[in-house]
Amino acid sequence: MVLLKFHGGCHQIGMSCVEVIGEKDRVFLDCGMMPDTGEIPKIDDNAPLIVSHAHLDHCGAIPFYNFKKIYCTPPTADLMFITWRDTLNLQKSFKEEDIQRALSSVECLNYYEEKKIGENLKFKLYNAGHILGSSSIYLEIDGKRILYTGDINESMQRTVRAADTDIDDIDILIIEATYGSPLDIKPARKVLERELVNEVKETIERGGKVIIPVFAVGRAQEILLVLNNYIRSGELEAKIFTDGSLIHATSIYLSYTDWLNPKLKNLIETGINPFGNVEKADESRIFKKDEPCVIVSTSGMVQGGPVLKYLRLLKDPKNKLILTGYQAEGTLGRALEEGIKEIKPFKNKIPIRGEVVKIEFSAHGDYNSLVRYIKKIPKPEKAIVMHGERYQSLAFAMTIWKNLKIPAYVPIKGTILPV
Ligand SMILES: [Zn+2]
Ligand SMILES: [Zn+2]
Incomplete structure (x- = not known):
C-alpha cells in the first residue's frame, strides 16, 4: 500500500507539497510557499525531495528545511536560486546561508534519466512544457506508477516545447487544475500577442x-x-x-x-x-x-x-x-x-x-488543453486534482469522472489517500 499525504496546493494555488509514503521509502514532491502570505507546509524533512520547477509555489519553502537530497533538472536548480533570492529580499524569512545549504543538497538530472533513490523507489522527469526546466515527475514506488504533472502546458510556447505526453503506463495521476473549469477557455496565444502589441x-x-x-x-x-x-x-x-x-x-x-x-x-x-x-x-x-x-x-x-x-x-x-x-x-x-x-x-x-x-499570458494550459493532455497520456486508474482554486479543482474532477471515466479525487490539506 502506498499513501499520498497532501501538505498544500489543495483547493488553492500555492505551497504545493505531496508526501509519498511506501513500505520502506518516503519522498516529497515539491515544497512551495503561498505567494501572498508566505505560509509554508509543515513537514518532517528527513526524506528526499523532487522539485518539478522553479516557481515559488513549488520550491519557495525549501530553504526552511533540510532535505536529505533535492532532485531537479539543471535549469531548475539555477532558476530556484533566483526565486529564493527574490523571496529573501521580499520577506527576509530565511537566511542567505539557508539558500547556500539548500543549493548544496541539489542533485541534477536530465529529462528521462532514471534514478533509484530507495529500496523500492525510482523516478524520472518528463518535460512539462511550463517554463525552462519544468518537469512532470514519474515515480515508481512499491510497484505503483505515479505521474505528478506539476504545472503543465500541452501547447508549445515561445520559450519551451510542449509537455511530453508520450509517457510510460500510469496507475495514479496527480494533475494540476489552474484552469480546470469549463469556463476557463483562453483565447489563442496569437490573439493575446496581437492584443499586447496593439496596446x-x-x-x-x-x-x-x-x-x-x-x-x-x-x-x-x-x-x-x-x-x-x-x-x-x-x-x-x-x-x-x-x-x-x-x-x-x-x-x-x-x-x-x-x-x-x-x-x-x-x-x-x-x-x-x-x-x-x-x-x-x-x-x-x-x-x-x-x-x-x-x-x-x-x-x-x-x-x-x-x-x-x-x-x-x-x-x-x-x-x-x-x-x-x-x-x-x-x-x-x-x-x-x-x-x-x-x-x-x-x-x-x-x-x-x-x-x-x-492581458492574461499564462504558462498553463487552459481547460481544453488539460482535457487534451489527459486523453493523450496513458489512462490512469485514478486521478487526483490539485493546484487549482476550489471551484476549478472540483469542476475539473467532475470532468475527469464524467467525460473521461476516471475516478477522481480532490484532497484537502492534510488528506492521506491510500492508493
Ligand atoms: Zn509554475
Ligand atoms: Zn504552480
Whole structure:
C-alpha cells in the first residue's frame, strides 16, 4: 500500500507539497510557499525531495528545511536560486546561508534519466512544457506508477516545447487544475500577442510609456520574446527597458539553449538575441519627459521589486500599465486591476490617471488543453486534482469522472489517500 499525504496546493494555488509514503521509502514532491502570505507546509524533512520547477509555489519553502537530497533538472536548480533570492529580499524569512545549504543538497538530472533513490523507489522527469526546466515527475514506488504533472502546458510556447505526453503506463495521476473549469477557455496565444502589441503601440504613438509587471521566470521571457519579435519584423517600434531579477533569469534561459523551443534555439545560434538587450534600466531615461518607452520589470503582482518605483508614471494619463497574469487577492496588482484611484507604494501618494489593462499570458494550459493532455497520456486508474482554486479543482474532477471515466479525487490539506 502506498499513501499520498497532501501538505498544500489543495483547493488553492500555492505551497504545493505531496508526501509519498511506501513500505520502506518516503519522498516529497515539491515544497512551495503561498505567494501572498508566505505560509509554508509543515513537514518532517528527513526524506528526499523532487522539485518539478522553479516557481515559488513549488520550491519557495525549501530553504526552511533540510532535505536529505533535492532532485531537479539543471535549469531548475539555477532558476530556484533566483526565486529564493527574490523571496529573501521580499520577506527576509530565511537566511542567505539557508539558500547556500539548500543549493548544496541539489542533485541534477536530465529529462528521462532514471534514478533509484530507495529500496523500492525510482523516478524520472518528463518535460512539462511550463517554463525552462519544468518537469512532470514519474515515480515508481512499491510497484505503483505515479505521474505528478506539476504545472503543465500541452501547447508549445515561445520559450519551451510542449509537455511530453508520450509517457510510460500510469496507475495514479496527480494533475494540476489552474484552469480546470469549463469556463476557463483562453483565447489563442496569437490573439493575446496581437492584443499586447496593439496596446503598446497605441501608448507609444501618443508619446506615452508602458509599464509591464512580470514574474521573473517564464512570463518575463515570453513577453520579451513577443515584443522583440514584433520589433524585428518592423511592426512595432519601441524602446524596451528591463529591471529586476528577470535580468538574471533571462541570462539562465540563454545558458540552456538545448532546453528551449527549437525555433528559439536556432535564432540564438544565428547570433540574434531574441530577448533583446536585457540589462538594468537607465532610470533617468525612463523618467525623461516625452520619451515613449516600455518598461518590463518584476514583480508580477506588483508586490515588490523595482516595478514599484515606476508606478509614479501612472500619474500621467498618457501612460499605461499592462498586467500580464493572475493577480492574487490582497496584492497591489489586484487593487490596480480593480481600478483603485490612488496608491501609496512608498511615502507619497500616487493618483492613478493612466489606463490599467490586463492581458492574461499564462504558462498553463487552459481547460481544453488539460482535457487534451489527459486523453493523450496513458489512462490512469485514478486521478487526483490539485493546484487549482476550489471551484476549478472540483469542476475539473467532475470532468475527469464524467467525460473521461476516471475516478477522481480532490484532497484537502492534510488528506492521506491510500492508493
Ligand atoms: Zn509554475
Ligand atoms: Zn504552480
